[in-house]
Amino acid sequence: xxxTTPFHARTSALCRSFLWKEWSGYAxxxxxxxxxxxxxxxxxxxxxxxxxxxxxxxxVTGPDAAKLLARVWTRDITSSRVGQVVYSAMADPNGHCLxxxxxxxxxxxxxxxxxxxxxxxxxxxxxxxxxxxxxxxxDRLACLALQGPTARDVLRDLVEWDMDIMRFFRIxxxxxxxxxxxxxxTGYTGDLGYEVWVHNDDALAAWDAIVAAGKPxxxxxxxxxxxxxxxxxxxxxxxxxxxISAKSCxxxxxxxxxxxxxxxxxxxLDRDPFVGQAALRAEQGRGSKWALVGLVLDWAALEDLxxxxxxxPHLAPVxxxxxxxxxxxxxxxxIGQVTSNTWSPLLKKYLAIGQVYAxxxxxxxxxxxxxxxxxxxxxxxxTVVERPFFDPDxxxxxxxxxxxxxxxxx
Amino acid sequence: xxxxxxxxxVGGGHNGLTTAAYLARAGRKVLLLERRHVLxxxxxxxxxFPGFRFSVCSYVVSLLRPxxxxxxxxxxxxxxxxxxxxxxxxxxxxxxxxxxxxPDATFAEIASFSRRDxxxxxxxxRAMGKLARFAKAFIDHPAPEPASLRPRDLMQxxxxxxxxxxxxxxxxxxxxxxxxxxxxxxxxxxxESDELIAPMSCSGIIGTMLGVKSPGTAxxxxxxxxGEIDGASRAWGFAKGGNGAVSEAIAASARAAGATxxxxxxxxxxxxxxxxxxxxxxxxxxxxxAKVVISGCEPRLTFLGFVGEEHLPDxxxxxxxxxxxxxxxxxVNLALDGLPxxxxxxxxxxxxxGDISVxxxxxxxxxxxxxxxxxxxSRRTFLNVVVPTVFDPTMAPPGKHVMxxxxxxxxxxxxEGPEGWPARREAFGDxxxxxxxxxxxxxxxxxxxxxxxxxxxxxQEFGLTEGNIFHGELTLDQLLFxxxxxGYARYRTxxxxxxxxxxxxxxxxxxxxxxxxxxxxxMLKQGAV
Numbered sequence: 001x002x003x004t005t006p007f008h009a010r011t012s013a014l015c016r017s018f019l020w021k022e023w024s025g026y027a028x029x030x031x032x033x034x035x036x037x038x039x040x041x042x043x044x045x046x047x048x049x050x051x052x053x054x055x056x057x058x059x060v061t062g063p064d065a066a067k068l069l070a071r072v073w074t075r076d077i078t079s080s081r082v083g084q085v086v087y088s089a090m091a092d093p094n095g096h097c098l099x100x101x102x103x104x105x106x107x108x109x110x111x112x113x114x115x116x117x118x119x120x121x122x123x124x125x126x127x128x129x130x131x132x133x134x135x136x137x138x139d140r141l142a143c144l145a146l147q148g149p150t151a152r153d154v155l156r157d158l159v160e161w162d163m164d165i166m167r168f169f170r171i172x173x174x175x176x177x178x179x180x181x182x183x184x185x186t187g188y189t190g191d192l193g194y195e196v197w198v199h200n201d202d203a204l205a206a207w208d209a210i211v212a213a214g215k216p217x218x219x220x221x222x223x224x225x226x227x228x229x230x231x232x233x234x235x236x237x238x239x240x241x242x243x244i245s246a247k248s249c250x251x252x253x254x255x256x257x258x259x260x261x262x263x264x265x266x267x268x269l270d271r272d273p274f275v276g277q278a279a280l281r282a283e284q285g286r287g288s289k290w291a292l293v294g295l296v297l298d299w300a301a302l303e304d305l306x307x308x309x310x311x312x313p314h315l316a317p318v319x320x321x322x323x324x325x326x327x328x329x330x331x332x333x334x335i336g337q338v339t340s341n342t343w344s345p346l347l348k349k350y351l352a353i354g355q356v357y358a359x360x361x362x363x364x365x366x367x368x369x370x371x372x373x374x375x376x377x378x379x380x381x382x383t384v385v386e387r388p389f390f391d392p393d394x395x396x397x398x399x400x401x402x403x404x405x406x407x408x409x410x
Numbered sequence: 411x412x413x414x415x416x417x418x419x420v421g422g423g424h425n426g427l428t429t430a431a432y433l434a435r436a437g438r439k440v441l442l443l444e445r446r447h448v449l450x451x452x453x454x455x456x457x458x459f460p461g462f463r464f465s466v467c468s469y470v471v472s473l474l475r476p477x478x479x480x481x482x483x484x485x486x487x488x489x490x491x492x493x494x495x496x497x498x499x500x501x502x503x504x505x506x507x508x509x510x511x512x513p514d515a516t517f518a519e520i521a522s523f524s525r526r527d528x529x530x531x532x533x534x535x536r537a538m539g540k541l542a543r544f545a546k547a548f549i550d551h552p553a554p555e556p557a558s559l560r561p562r563d564l565m566q567x568x569x570x571x572x573x574x575x576x577x578x579x580x581x582x583x584x585x586x587x588x589x590x591x592x593x594x595x596x597x598x599x600x601x602e603s604d605e606l607i608a609p610m611s612c613s614g615i616i617g618t619m620l621g622v623k624s625p626g627t628a629x630x631x632x633x634x635x636x637g638e639i640d641g642a643s644r645a646w647g648f649a650k651g652g653n654g655a656v657s658e659a660i661a662a663s664a665r666a667a668g669a670t671x672x673x674x675x676x677x678x679x680x681x682x683x684x685x686x687x688x689x690x691x692x693x694x695x696x697x698x699x700a701k702v703v704i705s706g707c708e709p710r711l712t713f714l715g716f717v718g719e720e721h722l723p724d725x726x727x728x729x730x731x732x733x734x735x736x737x738x739x740x741x742v743n744l745a746l747d748g749l750p751x752x753x754x755x756x757x758x759x760x761x762x763x764g765d766i767s768v769x770x771x772x773x774x775x776x777x778x779x780x781x782x783x784x785x786x787x788s789r790r791t792f793l794n795v796v797v798p799t800v801f802d803p804t805m806a807p808p809g810k811h812v813m814x815x816x817x818x819x820x821x822x823x824x825x826e827g828p829e830g831w832p833a834r835r836e837a838f839g840d841x842x843x844x845x846x847x848x849x850x851x852x853x854x855x856x857x858x859x860x861x862x863x864x865x866x867x868x869x870q871e872f873g874l875t876e877g878n879i880f881h882g883e884l885t886l887d888q889l890l891f892x893x894x895x896x897g898y899a900r901y902r903t904x905x906x907x908x909x910x911x912x913x914x915x916x917x918x919x920x921x922x923x924x925x926x927x928x929x930x931x932x933m934l935k936q937g938a939v
Contacts, residue, residue: 025514108525121529136525247533250540 002027005053005244006142006203010211014221021224023252024054024116029223036229036318037345039222043230044346046218047148052195053203056101056118056139060111064130069103069111071126072119072167074258076268082104084185085169088266089258090119095279096246096255099239100263102186104171108352112137112197113180115229116239116249126275135264142203142259146210147193147230149394152216155194159183163194166400168395177209188227190234192394216241228319232342232351235294235387237262239355242292242339242353257283260355262292262387291361294387295326297350297369301381309373313350315343326354329366336360338369344389351389352382360384412503415441415700418690418939420677420716421873421912423656426706428926429911430671431482431664436934439784440669441698443690445676445873448654449661452705452872452879454922455654459859460559461807462745465862466654467872467879469796469814470494470765472646472924474656475550481927482663487660491647492801496764498755499609500849506754507605508761515760522605534600535635541585542635548824549636549917549924552932553890553899588628589886592621594772596628608775609767612792615818617879617919618824619736621779622772626885633920635882648801656921680705680716687908702907702939704929707873708881709733709894709914717905726904729895734888735755737865737877738782740820740841745859746811749797750852762800766792768845782819785826787838791843792818810858817842822865822876831866838864881912889918901929909933 002022011029019030028051031039034240042048055160060069066086075088085104092098101115106408113119146154152347156163161174161183171184179202187193211219212370231238237247244254257280258267269281299313306313326336336356344351352369360367363386368379417433419426423442430442448454448730449531471491500506507523509516513532520528547569548554554566576851587596593614608812613634614620614627621627649655661671680703688902689699705712710730719727755761769775769792778788794816799806806812820838824830838860847853865877874881882888892897894914901909901916911929913919933939 001515003514026515116531121526124526246535252535 003300005051006200007051007053007168007207008143009204010092010207011051011221011264015223019223019225023224024056026054028054029221031223031225032221036223036225038225040229040345041218042218043148043222043226045107046220047146047147047151047154047193047214048189048220048222049207049214050145050147050222050224052143052145053141055114055138055143056116056280056383057141058113058115058120058123058402059135059137060113060123060132061109061135062130062132063109064132065109065111066105068123068127068130068132069113070272070274072123073102073103073113074263074274074276074280076271077103077111081172082107083172085127085171087169089263090115090356091258091276091280092246093275093279094246094255095257095276095283096249097243097258097261097263098245098247100237100258100261100266104182104184106173106182117245140200142198142200143348144196144198145187145189145194145209146214146219147187147189147191149192149392150214151193152218154214154217154219155183158209162400164249164400165227165398167398167402172370176206179206181206188234188236189230190388190390190395191230191392192235192332192397194272208310210366211393225318228340229342232319232340232353233346233388233390234342235353235389236338237292237353242355256290256355257288257369259283259288260290260292262365264288268349288334288358290355291358292353292355293361293384295352295354295367295369295382296385296387296389297352298381302350305371305380306373312375315350318342325370326356327346327368327370327379328360328381329368331368331382347390356384415439415448415698417441417702417704418698418700419691419704419706419911420663420680420712421445421451421706422449422657422671422673423706423912424453424660424921424923425912425929426451426704427657427660427664427671428478428482428923429704429706429930430658430669431667431938432927432930433933434664434667434669435482436930438939441700442664442669442671442676443675443692443698444671444673446871447674449671449673450654450657452868452874453653453657455652457888458743458861459745462812462859463652463805464743464811464812464861465649465798465814466743467741467799467868468653468921469816470646471649471656471921472634473549473920473924475924475927477550478923478927480828482660484656484659484663485657487662488651488667489656490650491916492650494646494648494764494796495909496760497609498761498764498766499605499769500752500754501605501770502848504754504882505605506672506752506761507609508573508755510760510764520603522603523533524601527601527603527606530600530650531606532650537581537584538632538635540581541588541632544585545632546636547761548890549922551903553759553893553916574676590625591628592623592625593627593631594622596631604771608772609769611772612767612769612775612794615775615779616794616816617739617883618883619734619738619782619821620885622775624779627683629886630884631914648796648798650802650804652802652805653921660923676715680712682717682721682903682905682908685721686906687717687750702909702933703814704909704911704933706912706926708735708875708878708912709910710735711873711875712910712914713903717908721905723904726895726898731893734883734885735876735878736883737822737868737874737879738819739877740787740814740817740838740842740856741868741878742817742839743861743863744813744815744857745806746813746856747858748809748856749800749811750850750856752849753851754849762797763802764796766795768795768849778819782821784863785824786823787820787824787834787841788818791820791840791842793846795846815842815846820865820877822869822878828866828869828876831864835862835864837866881914882919884918890900890916893918901925901932907938909938
């Protein structure tokens with residue numbers, strides 16, 4: 001039975017569609033209206049506000065906190081600075097990807113990690129001999145994701161900290177409408193955006209303040225359906241969809257290394273030992289089996305195919321997670337599978353994320369993707385492209401250089 | 411008797427009935443003989459007290475093979491299994507733990523003892539699930555013969571080897587640990603809270619004369635993870651109408667296929683002539699001949715009781731005498747005026763919708779074993795309690811309940827010998843009720859009737875030698891190609907024309923119908939009948 005988040009009083013009042021889904025044990029809105037289009041456009045043209053509380057959150061503190069996190073994540077957390085957020089992958093000893101998430105350094109000896117699965121026992125298992133405390137803050141910290149081009153404008157007058165100097169992937173302890181909180185410039189939309197972390201008791205007050213401040217800036221509450229479209233545009237992988245955590249895999253062939261899950265850029269191999277290091281090094285030597293790729297389907301071919309049946313191309317209003325086979329350019333050999341796909345209303349392209357044999361991973365490679373108009377298995381040409389599909393400058397742009405000294409809080 | 415039977419099945423337990431059904435469906439003329447007035451053996455429902463029907467012995471269904479249900483069309487013949495939803499453990503300090511199919515609720519329950527354990531619990535389930543799927547290859551086929559060089563046997567071993575390799579190194583190591591370690595040691599490698607380990611470990615001792623800390627008990631844990639209904643692993647259920655309904659459905663399927671079933675027809679002797687079984691003699695003197703005789707009874711009873719040592723090879727007799735039976739459990743069935751409350755969790759709820767485990771700590775369980783080791787029943791027993799009327803109100807008059815208490819340890823071999831049981835039966839019953847009443851204060855006032863079955867009673871009434879509910883311990887030395895004796899694991903026996911089809915044959919005990927079905931299929935394949 002899913003539990004409700006601290007924002008439930010607000011989200012349930014707004015959720016006219018009655019469409020919810022389970023997210024890490026919590027009830028989460030899929031879409032507030034019957035259709036997620038308005039939320040999608042708010043995310044890309046104004047801003048969307050989403051309840052992201054179900055993310056798992058752990059507070060790791062103590063003199064060896066950085067050491068522990070560097071041991072379990074593929075990136076070298078020890079080199080992160082206070083106020084920095086690091087995105088990383090996590091591997092098991094066989095070099096198979098377990099999860100991806102963020103690690104924020106809140107203080108010299110205080111980190112907060114987020115993940116899509118529970119890792120308390122995993123942290124404990126690797127903390128032997130280290131001076132650390134591990135504290136699961138999932139159930140006491142609420143999180144709101146405010147994402148989109150006007151997100152900064154919404155927060156500017158609401159937050160004590162100068163939002164114009166906050167850089168991409170930074171986090172700051174501050175006050176929002178007088179409420180103690182953390183604001184990080186992070187998100188899952190590939191756009192300008194922030195996440196606000198407040199204690200459960202302050203959750204509703206924070207929601208109300210942001211919604212009120214957001215009115216003039218086009219803020220719309222958004223659910224998971226719209227998020228899934230924008231995260232595909234941003235080229236982000238989703239654990240459980242684009243790759244499966246090794247801990248949940250029933251068969252070996254389902255497991256992927258971080259490299260094969262498209263997270264190779266987060267692997268810092270040359271440093272102190274970390275979980276999976278030897279296996280990942282061996283993989284580097286012999287080459288990966290799979291590559292995670294972005295694909296764009298040939299629009300003209302897609303239109304022609306559906307025209308054979310007297311139909312326009314079928315454009316699902318939401319993203320699709322049913323795996324679909326990928327074939328080589330000749331259409332004879334199955335070389336992988338699409339794991340997420342969506343129509344991008346902004347780019348006017350049909351986008352897909354999938355895994356193919358590494359030899360087919362180079363951008364520009366032509367492949368074919370299965371389509372089933374009127375129940376017939378057909379194949380449509382597609383091209384491997386670089387991810388992200390959509391990468392606006394505003395995602396990283398910071399309007400003001402930070403002053404030498406911290407701007408004092410009022 | 412003029413009729414010439416193709417096969418006589420001795421014993422109308424669920425396995426004997428299964429064999430009869432399979433053979434009859436293959437067109438053979440089959441006669442099944444049951445000593446008691448009811449069918450089912452230990453899978454039986456009886457109206458012990460007016461209006462109160464009990465699954466007198468076995469009380470849950472899980473390992474019943476789905477392919478047997480399909481083959482024998484058991485649903486058509488009345489079988490309906492209702493899933494058990496929870497496992498509940500109360501502790502003397504007023505805390506309690508209820509594990510259900512809801513992962514988030516179960517997480518919260520376990521986290522109140524250990525957050526770490528709560529996180530690992532699903533991972534443990536997945537690992538055991540994988541091993542159970544590997545082990546299921548064993549229970550759905552005749553035992554492999556490691557010494558045989560016949561192509562069929564080699565292929566089977568090869569297939570198992572391949573599957574073992576596919577498990578991956580971690581799981582292969584786990585499988586090895588499972589076959590050698592104690593249930594508690596094995597679980598302690600995963601979990602830290604004794605409150606969780608204790609109820610989980612008791613799956614390892616069900617029906618055995620071993621303690622949760624005795625080596626080898628970890629394997630029996632796995633046996634319980636193999637449980638499935640409708641292909642859903644780890645699912646346990648109640649048969650609507652009690653476990654007798656399982657037997658009745660199989661019997662109905664057998665009769666529909668033309669089998670003849672006689673109750674109150676106790677076999678005295680299996681006739682052997684020139685080293686070949688030729689039929690049976692009933693206790694009344696009636697002689698019935700058949701091409702083959704198949705015994706669903708426990709192996710020692712079959713050979714030393716019905717056949718006689720003089721017809722058997724010496725080594726085989728020695729093996730049978732060494733065969734460990736040592737019953738260790740009893741059963742108490744209560745008719746209740748109404749449901750009492752648990753002190754730890756008053757009221758109704760998910761915790762009543764499954765089995766209730768009185769196993770508050772591993773030391774408690776080991777202490778219970780200590781008592782039994784030296785020939786006494788446990789002063790404070792391990793209990794596995796179910797209340798079938800919560801699921802199936804037809805088992806008792808409206809508003810009343812039946813409660814089934816599986817009790818361990820009740821050693822067959824009391825200090826004063828098994829014959830001492832009748833004198834101590836009610837004292838044992840009192841100890842059991844006292845134990846449960848510690849967690850359920852209003853229990854005693856609700857009891858209308860009480861039936862106590864000691865291992866001695868299980869032997870006298872149900873033909874379970876030494877009261878062993880599995881027809882022999884489910885320890886590794888008595889499983890697979892060693893069950894019941896080396897060289898005779900494929901349902902064949904040293905006596906031509908005499909076959910085994912009960913729990914004493916591979917793959918062993920439990921209401922799974924696998925020995926019965928596999929024996930029949932093997933006989934048909936070999937052209938034995």
